[in-house]
Amino acid sequence: MKRHIVLKSLIACCCLPLFTACEKELKPFDSNDAWLNFHYINWSGGREELMQDDSYYSFAMRSASLGVDLEQDTVWLEVETMGYVYDQDRTIELKQVPISDEDLQEYGEAEAQAGVHYVPFDDATLLSKSYVPAGATIAKVPIVVLRDPSLDTQSVALRITFKDNGIFQPGYPAYNTHTLHISGRLTRPSQWDLNYWDYNFVEYTETIHELMIQWTGNAWDDDYIKELAAGDSAYLDYLKGYFQEKLAELNAERQAQGLDILREPDGTPVKFEPKSWA
Secondary structure (H helix, E strand, C coil), rough: CCEECCCCCCCHHHHHHHHHHHHCCCCCCCCCCEEEEEEEEEECEEEEECCCCCEEHHHHHHHHHHHCEEEEEEEEEEEECCCCCECEEEECEEEEECCCCHHHHCCEEECCCCCCCCCCCCHHHHHHCCCCCCCEEEEEEEEEEEECHHHCCCCCCCEECCCCCCCCCCCCCCCCEEEEEEEECCCCCCCHHHHHHHHHHHCCCCCHHHHHHHCCCCCCCCCHHHHHHHCCHHHHHHHHHHHHHHHHHHHHHHCCCCCCEEEEECCCCCCCCCCCCC
């Protein structure tokens, strides 16, 4: 079996200035061990770009973007290897990690159950798709989520790590777990927080999200928000004004019918306004 050595340690770049001074102390890398981490760090222009260790899946949002009513879907998580690169495919096995009651209570979630909220990781079909291809150091593994009716009232959290299968071991503790939050309702896109849209665009609520989807025909998911954030800021200003006008029209129609203005579930009026930085 051919093997090719690659330097995949996530901390290697931190040691570059020391290579010359420590050259005589370095020992040859000679281990058949291999490790897996979730892909949380990108290197761009010599800079470290951290990625989120949580991800969010909403059946309502995904169904809206595809125009179909999904009962199951596949989420692909990117992983990367440390150690030798091999000239054959290498199987990846995952396992669920228990989440503390304190963490679950913080987000008002329950713990995901195999066979109810996701397809078990030992499913033969999933295992056949969970591997690092020959010659590769990065791969994507599938998580099949299931739309159990309970997701319409409470989101669940699925914390995942790598199973030691004799081929791979879990890598760095900081990078070898990932938490997937699964909901049947609309959920706050992670890109919303990454772009500080509560302060730069409009404060997020599920009602606001529903109205934006309804009035534009777009899902307002992470991909769409990332595209908007990288585009013309003047268009975001236009959208903000457009949503404010649509809300004013809706409230006027409701009042003409003898109804109250549109309110959030807690009774506060729906507003298309950003949150104050103060």
